[in-house]
Amino acid sequence: MDLFNYSRRETSEVNIGATPMGGSNPIRIQSMTNTATQDTEACAAQAKQIVDAGGEYVRLTAQGIKEAENLMNINAALRQDGYMVPLVADIHFNPKVADVAAQYVEKVRINPGNYVDAARTFKHLEYTDEEYAQELQKIRDRFVPFLNICKENYTAIRIGVNHGSLSDRIMSRYGDTPEGMVESCMEFLRICVEENFTDVVISIKASNTVVMVKTVRLLAAVMEKEGMHFPLHLGVTEAGDGEDGRIKSALGIGALLSDGLGDTIRVSLSEAPEAEIPVARKLVDYIMQHQNHPYIPGVEAEDFNYLSPSRRETAAVRNIGGEHLPVVIAERMDGKFETNPQFTPDYIYAGRALPEVREQGVEYILDADVWQGEVGTYPAFNYEQLPLMGSCQADLKFLFMPYMAQTEEVIACLKHHPEVVIVSQSNHPNRLGEHRALVHQLMKEGLKNPVVFFQHYMENEAEDLQIKSAADMGALIFDGLCDGIFLFNQGSLSHAVVDATAFGILQAGRVRTSKTEFISCPGCGRTLFDLQSTIARVKAATSHLKGLKIGIMGCIVNGPGEMADADYGYVGAGRGKVSLYKKKECIEKNIPEEEAVEKLIELIKANGDYTENNL
Structure with missing residues (x-):
């Protein structure tokens, strides 16, 4: 397959009533x-x-x-x-x-x-x-x-x-x-x-x-x-x-x-x-929308394994790359800082001026031509500013660069500047293909600079941003190419929504945990309790327990199996009855539904995994 240029896998057609699937049929x-x-x-x-x-x-x-x-x-x-x-x-x-x-x-x-x-x-x-x-x-x-x-x-x-x-x-x-x-x-x-x-x-x-x-x-x-x-x-x-x-x-x-x-x-x-x-x-x-896009001349790196990828080897630049968790960069060019403390970005891109009041524990990024070397700030260059980079003494620099700007000059510069973190940009209809091509070119050149993916949107609905940004980031995370994510949205969504989406993407890709993970099924005719209200009650009681995975299953079909991937499980066992699991071990069977959430909290507390919510 071609990692960089979209084409749909050829399949046989399957007859399903009057709505066939596969072949030339739509998805x-x-x-x-x-x-x-x-x-x-x-x-x-x-x-x-x-x-x-x-x-x-x-x-x-x-x-x-x-x-x-x-x-x-x-x-x-x-x-x-x-x-x-x-x-x-x-x-x-x-x-x-x-x-x-x-x-x-x-x-x-x-x-x-x-x-x-x-x-x-x-x-x-x-x-x-x-x-x-x-x-x-x-x-x-x-x-x-x-x-x-x-x-x-x-x-x-x-x-x-x-x-x-x-x-x-x-x-x-x-x-x-x-x-x-x-x-x-x-x-x-x-x-x-x-x-x-x-x-x-x-x-x-x-x-x-x-x-x-x-x-x-x-x-x-x-x-x-x-x-x-x-x-x-x-x-x-x-x-x-x-x-x-x-x-x-x-x-x-x-x-x-x-x-x-x-x-x-x-x-x-x-x-x-x-x-x-x-x-x-x-x-x-x-x-x-990827269909029939302009050709991307990417070349797959020889040591990349599509079927069993591992994280790309990079040299850590401060807390980016190496063995560090992927970072989140956010923009605050309007000077406003509104966010959930649970989803505080690691770096804030402030453009050409720092905000009057800075958030504690957050580093700031400024355009290179206005950067003054203040503590807790770092310069951002674009690929046309390479001559400025040599005279800058910062121990962390950001280089905003699209794939097609990766010239011999840029590659030579990167070989002399391991302190540079690349911010990959793309306006291509298949931005995934261009982002991939940029990182594979780095791999072919033996460069170990970390890469943060800049994803630009103009969304006014949270759902639209969540779907599009997650779809664009999925393969980059699963391929092991992601050292960070920078979501930049010019629609009407709040900074808090954009930040939560970025952290949610990293958690969904299993590369950085920032909140409780709930593994809950959609329900079907086998479900023997009100799934939606139960999920709401469990979330209300446990959503502050960062790092825990809690499974909420309507029935036994996938229950114990998915419990093996969760720390605790809540599984329908019969009409109005629930069984509780710790990983794949059933701890308590056939609890009345009205008592089950309280019993789940007791189980989590008994194992030392519960802390009070002080927010």
């Missing part, structure tokens, strides 16, 4: 109902809301045979009112349910982690090669009859791998790794190919954006190697709600879309299903 948008699947009226009403918002597929959970059979009534209710949207059944644990659902919907999603393998228990299992082959034969024996039903009914399938529900069999042989997630998928895909079943879509999801991006990249490479071109469904599971859910989804999904991967997306928000659609639409539309 499709979808969501999932959270109503009980036996409630025909409620499911049909919510499906209509999703379609009216712009959704092109609607997924419903089917826990058992009764729910699967009622998909026929839901389908009929929608068709009767002129809604021809393809329906997708979501199946876990019971392959018989998939057999039934395939007769009534346009697509069935199965989870390789629990289709034939037993539910995950985190036990290590030992298999000889012969025993392992026997387990694969069990999958084939059960899966092929299902494929035959799908063939008879013209039903497509999605092989949907979730990081949170890998089987003990896969975990025991491959560990909790991207390779294990990919193999879990490929076991089923190879059977589809052998059986000449081509209406297949694939997804590999995780709440950890790093795992999700790395695994989908690897899956695409493995499929290419084996001559497969199936379309991809993208999503970040348990992304959460509000700005966190939008930033995390745009970061992970956007990074892959920017590289041409993905044929349908679902933005999983812990909100009303129809609220997911406009977010997904904005993300896809923004990435599609």
